[in-house]
Amino acid sequence: xxxxxxxxxxxxxxxxxxxxxxxxxxxxxxxxxxxxxxxxxxxxxxxxxxxxxxxxxxxxxxxxxxxxxxxxxxxxxxxxxxxxxxxxxxxxxxxxxxxxxxxxxxxxxxxxxxxxxxxxxxxxxxxxxxxxxxxxxxxxxxxxxxxxxxxxxxxxxxxxxxxxxxxxxxxxxxxxxxxxxxxxxxxxxxxxxxxxxxxxxxxxxxxxxxxxxxxxxxxxxxxxxxxxxxxxxxxxxxxxxxxxxxxxxxxxxxxxxxxxxxxxxxxxxxxxxxxxxxxxxxxxxxxxxxxxxxxxxxxxxxxxxxxxxxxxxxxxxxxxxxxxxxxxxxxxxxxxxxxxxxxxxxxxxxxxxxxxxxxxxxxxxxxxxxxxxxxxxxxxxxxxxxxxxxx
Amino acid sequence: xxxxxxxxxxxxxxxxxxxxxxxxxxxxxxxxxxxxxxxxxxxxxxxxxxxxxxxxxxxxxxxxxxxxxxxxxxxxxxxxxxxxxxxxxxxxxxxxxxxxxxxxxxxxxxxxxxxxxxxxxxxxxxxxxxxxxxxxxxxxxxxxxxxxxxxxxxxxxxxxxxxxxxxxxxxxxxxxxxxxxxxxxxxxxxxxxxxxxxxxxxxxxxxxxxxxxxxxxxxxxxxxxxxxxxxxxxxxxxxxxxxxxxxxxxxxxxxxxxxxxxxxxxxxxxxxxxxxxxxxxxxxxxxxxxxxxxxxxxxxxxxxxxxxxxxxxxxxxxxxxxxxxxxxxxxxxxxxxxxxxxxxxxxxxxxxxxxxxxxxxxxxxxxxxxxxxxxxxxxxxxxxxxxxxxx
Numbered sequence: 020x021x022x023x024x025x026x027x028x029x030x031x032x033x034x035x036x037x038x039x040x041x042x043x044x045x046x047x048x049x050x051x052x053x054x055x056x057x058x059x060x061x062x063x064x065x066x067x068x069x070x071x072x073x074x075x076x077x078x079x080x081x082x083x084x085x086x087x088x089x090x091x092x093x094x095x096x097x098x099x100x101x102x103x104x105x106x107x108x109x110x111x112x113x114x115x116x117x118x119x120x121x122x123x124x125x126x127x128x129x130x131x132x133x134x135x136x137x138x139x140x141x142x143x144x145x146x147x148x149x150x151x152x153x154x155x156x157x158x159x160x161x162x163x164x165x166x167x168x169x170x171x172x173x174x175x176x177x178x179x180x181x182x183x184x185x186x187x188x189x190x191x192x193x194x195x196x197x198x199x200x201x202x203x204x205x206x207x208x209x210x211x212x213x214x215x216x217x218x219x220x221x222x223x224x225x226x227x228x229x230x231x232x233x234x235x236x237x238x239x240x241x242x243x244x245x246x247x248x249x250x251x252x253x254x255x256x257x258x259x260x261x262x263x264x265x266x267x268x269x270x271x272x273x274x275x276x277x278x279x280x281x282x283x284x285x286x287x288x289x290x291x292x293x294x295x296x297x298x299x300x301x302x303x304x305x306x307x308x309x310x311x312x313x314x315x316x317x318x319x320x321x322x323x324x325x326x327x328x329x330x331x332x333x334x335x336x337x338x339x340x341x342x343x344x345x346x347x348x349x350x351x352x353x354x355x356x357x358x359x360x361x362x363x364x365x366x367x368x369x370x371x372x373x374x375x376x377x378x379x380x381x382x383x384x385x386x387x388x389x390x391x392x393x394x395x396x397x398x399x400x401x402x403x404x405x406x407x408x409x410x
Numbered sequence: 411x412x413x414x415x416x417x418x419x420x421x422x423x424x425x426x427x428x429x430x431x432x433x434x435x436x437x438x439x440x441x442x443x444x445x446x447x448x449x450x451x452x453x454x455x456x457x458x459x460x461x462x463x464x465x466x467x468x469x470x471x472x473x474x475x476x477x478x479x480x481x482x483x484x485x486x487x488x489x490x491x492x493x494x495x496x497x498x499x500x501x502x503x504x505x506x507x508x509x510x511x512x513x514x515x516x517x518x519x520x521x522x523x524x525x526x527x528x529x530x531x532x533x534x535x536x537x538x539x540x541x542x543x544x545x546x547x548x549x550x551x552x553x554x555x556x557x558x559x560x561x562x563x564x565x566x567x568x569x570x571x572x573x574x575x576x577x578x579x580x581x582x583x584x585x586x587x588x589x590x591x592x593x594x595x596x597x598x599x600x601x602x603x604x605x606x607x608x609x610x611x612x613x614x615x616x617x618x619x620x621x622x623x624x625x626x627x628x629x630x631x632x633x634x635x636x637x638x639x640x641x642x643x644x645x646x647x648x649x650x651x652x653x654x655x656x657x658x659x660x661x662x663x664x665x666x667x668x669x670x671x672x673x674x675x676x677x678x679x680x681x682x683x684x685x686x687x688x689x690x691x692x693x694x695x696x697x698x699x700x701x702x703x704x705x706x707x708x709x710x711x712x713x714x715x716x717x718x719x720x721x722x723x724x725x726x727x728x729x730x731x732x733x734x735x736x737x738x739x740x741x742x743x744x745x746x747x748x749x750x751x752x753x754x755x756x757x758x759x760x761x762x763x764x765x766x767x768x769x770x771x772x773x774x775x776x777x778x779x780x781x782x783x784x785x786x787x788x789x790x791x792x793x794x795x796x797x798x799x800x801x
Contacts, residue, residue: 020606020634020657021604021605022607022659022660023521023526024663025519025520025523027520028520028663028666055474055475058470058473058474061469061474063465063470063473066465067465067469071458074457074458074461078452078454078457080648081648082449082452082454082457082646083446083449083647083648084446084642084648085648117672117676120670120671120673121671121672123670124670124671124672128418128419128544129418129419130416131416132416135414135416146669146673149669149670150671152670153519153667153670154416182414213412216411216412216413242411251475255473256473257471257472257473257474257475257476257677257678258473258678259673259674259675268413272419275422275423276422279511279537279543280511280512280541280671281515281650282511282650283650284650285508285649285676285679286648287682288676288678288679291678
């Protein structure tokens, strides 16, 4: 058979992270590589009760085809959840997606032509780079520091002709950074003045360890933002229910793209999510996730202080699932990973998260699925390995 | 805000069918427009039992992220289901998709560049035209007659440079036609000689009214075919579980495209499907669907013979969910639809199912969700309307 692949397919490569995750499923490996939430936080009894209620009260619509836009009561719940005093979300602007990964795919299809400029943080979420890459954009990395992306670096040259800027202001994947209020306000001001569309991806926003939240970019400039949310990190990821909130002109096109992509997100999982969250369940549940993640983050930070050699630096997350580590420039973290796996510890090298020039001396550590004593042991192993590398 | 849509998004339009379906949800409308299976056939108790088993035995993996390729026991079941004496399917060739609609999206991404020639039947499934269109192919309609697509019309000019041919050999949507054995064999011979990749979409294959099946194109030329299957028409569509079977070189690229599209199909719904079908349940369940659909098809055919005027022709389906009606060339079925809806009857005009020159005097009737007396009444209304149009 004569198989001719499309140009975009020829450029496709598998996610380094997912390939690594396959290795790290072996039980002897202490894995800081995962981007998975801790299953200890899954509200199994709640899901069970929701499922029973749905199959008792409305089995047919839960098992039948449904509208592309999503299950209306869930869209209404999402709209209410994100409405504030000054910002009222219309349920018509909500589109339920098959995980928020699908929102990235739809946005790529609808907004990117080959060569279109797309602004991203440095580094940024690998899954977004993969989804957008299928539409062959020209990525431009906006410089970032330990507080996240730097709005002042959005020069007219960068802004001019950019289709959109992709941004994770809360506990970013991969860095765990949260964008400070002053930067959010400055970014909103610059984007509004330039007429720049901003895609705000917010899967981790609820996971602030203190519970204290900063205003979303969406709330600061509603007309300029597509907001992406997800139930994966606050309920469970295996249901694959996410959503976006977009201005109508864009929403309409995204619905058409979704219709062609999978007709609609499963009716059954949408209803399970709605039944599970509709009466305020998350308000009691999310604090438990915050507490678990905060504790494990503290354990990892303490172990890093104890075991990591001088010259290695990292941030202190205020929420979320990740710590970002910068090694001396002489160390390539992907070579380090091979040695670490030989000693039964895994992490994710930082390079694939860079759209342009990779910083090979970086790595992402996730602490949420690993029990405290294994965090301590794994960090000790990494620390010893790093000391050998640097001596 | 300055919103610049991609070229493909500017060309996107909403499915005429789904827009019509919104109107036809009103209870006073007798709708022959749906492409939905009859909810009477949904095995609610089976789904309930499967869900309970999963939440009792393996709640964590059912609610956690999973592999992009799909849940391995389900992939193994699918491979075994489609293996025959001469054709042994490797589970590694199976990819679980979020409905088989997603398989069309992934194939478009991986196989089509702007202007690539894609061969389709005349008419063909609208959802495939929509999914492929996002990659901007040049569709070439292969002539079809009352027995389906005509392999002899696959001239060297058409074959030369074609990326693939898209085909629904069983009870096609929209025509209900089944491709006869001799044509399958001839198509396999031509495709094999030309090295042509064939995408065989088979959501309705199990719904043969007599239970007698013809060999799949996949079984006649395994190396040349991507086979698309679905649980939507034999179990329930609201779980959105479909699958494809593809040669490894193509499978690998499809997995990468799926990873970017939604990471994976919901772990929970995949496991519900597997738990529901693993012990042979479908072998007892599918005959009940066949019986219901066959009876309703007979009712509709009898009513059409009674009420439709001379000059209107249609086929006699051997399975599936659709009858295809050809009106005198003077009648435009989309204009007829407006009048029919005013009299509370709906159908789908045929024109959107043509990739190139539409035959506006055609329409698709679905009978599976409508009780017999309402089928008779609806067809009588349509018949009276047609008689007025033609007098």
